[in-house]
Amino acid sequence: MVAFDPASSEVRSPAGEALSPCRNWTDHHICNWLVPVGDPTPYCAGCRLNATVPNLSAPGTLLLWKRLETAKRRMLYGVMGLNLGLPIESNELKFHFLQDQRTNPWVVEPHVLTGYSAGEITINIAEADDVQRESSRLEFFENYRTLLGHFRHESGHFFWPRVVNTDEALSEFRQFFGDERADYPGALAAYHASGPPPDWQASFVSAYASAHTHEDWAESWAHYLHITDSIETAAANGMVWSPESDEWLKQWMDLSVALNEMNRSMGMADAYPFVLLQPVQEKLRFIHRRVEASRQNI
Ligand SMILES: [Zn+2]
Numbered sequence: 001m002v003a004f005d006p007a008s009s010e011v012r013s014p015a016g017e018a019l020s021p022c023r024n025w026t027d028h029h030i031c032n033w034l035v036p037v038g039d040p041t042p043y044c045a046g047c048r049l050n051a052t053v054p055n056l057s058a059p060g061t062l063l064l065w066k067r068l069e070t071a072k073r074r075m076l077y078g079v080m081g082l083n084l085g086l087p088i089e090s091n092e093l094k095f096h097f098l099q100d101q102r103t104n105p106w107v108v109e110p111h112v113l114t115g116y117s118a119g120e121i122t123i124n125i126a127e128a129d130d131v132q133r134e135s136s137r138l139e140f141f142e143n144y145r146t147l148l149g150h151f152r153h154e155s156g157h158f159f160w161p162r163v164v165n166t167d168e169a170l171s172e173f174r175q176f177f178g179d180e181r182a183d184y185p186g187a188l189a190a191y192h193a194s195g196p197p198p199d200w201q202a203s204f205v206s207a208y209a210s211a212h213t214h215e216d217w218a219e220s221w222a223h224y225l226h227i228t229d230s231i232e233t234a235a236a237n238g239m240v241w242s243p244e245s246d247e248w249l250k251q252w253m254d255l256s257v258a259l260n261e262m263n264r265s266m267g268m269a270d271a272y273p274f275v276l277l278q279p280v281q282e283k284l285r286f287i288h289r290r291v292e293a294s295r296q297n298i
């Protein structure tokens with residue numbers, strides 16, 4: 001077998017190296033990351049962050065969990081890997097993959113909300129079911145709803161205090177995103193009652209970003225991760241000059257137009273159904289500056 005070594009960001013064979021497959025490979029075949037031999041936990045850098053995993057007794061649950069882990073590893077690779085180089089200590093972040101009674105009448109929780117609270121990311125595993133997720137996407141009038149998008153959004157809440165971590169950064173943040181101290185429950189209730197302002201596209205990357213400053217940050221952060229990952233992939237395939245270029249945002253806007261045209265050629269929905277107007281571009285550039293200031297020297 002070959003598998004991914006998160007420590008070196010390389011795909012390698014564990015045979016002959018001081019590496020072994022993650023326990024979630026040996027037990028369930030749902031993880032392809034490696035663990036150093038002698039590590040105190042048999043789980044890889046991604047799986048050791050799991051606090052609650054799905055009960056696999058219900059048919060089909062293993063496949064849903066596999067999809068969750070694939071999206072989670074992609075998000076983690078983007079933030080921890082060479083692109084952003086932001087460290088995550090295994091005691092700082094935890095994941096809960098939960099089910100509620102809407103998809104499994106035998107569980108206790110009537111309603112599990114996907115979200116973030118104090119270092120814990122909760123994902124309703126129904127989001128890994130294509131039919132359920134697509135029906136939520138239509139219900140909420142969204143152009144884009146993916147598992148990877150959920151992980152990237154929630155990681156934004158985790159990283160906010162870690163990258164907006166000086167007084168100067170916080171005051172610059174408020175210039176672009178507004179005041180995060182505004183009443184959060186009230187803002188969310190108003191958003192769910194009345195929807196976004198009609199001109200939300202002038203200032204926000206998505207309708208939901210208009211709900212509250214913290215949600216604007218998390219949505220913009222998710223887009224920053226979509227963009228940096230996509231540019232890295234494009235560069236690896238010889239499609240853009242360099243992922244290190246200062247022109248990264250311009251490169252992305254050109255590339256995303258081409259991607260959308262390609263998808264239309266195949267009768268598919270747009271790969272990137274978003275418009276990045278000037279205020280949104282400034283938010284993304286602010287995130288880029290904070291990541292550059294916070295990244296670990298590697
Ligand atoms: Zn693993």
Ligand SMILES: [Zn+2]
Nearest residue numbers: 153157215218
């Ligand atoms: Zn959020």
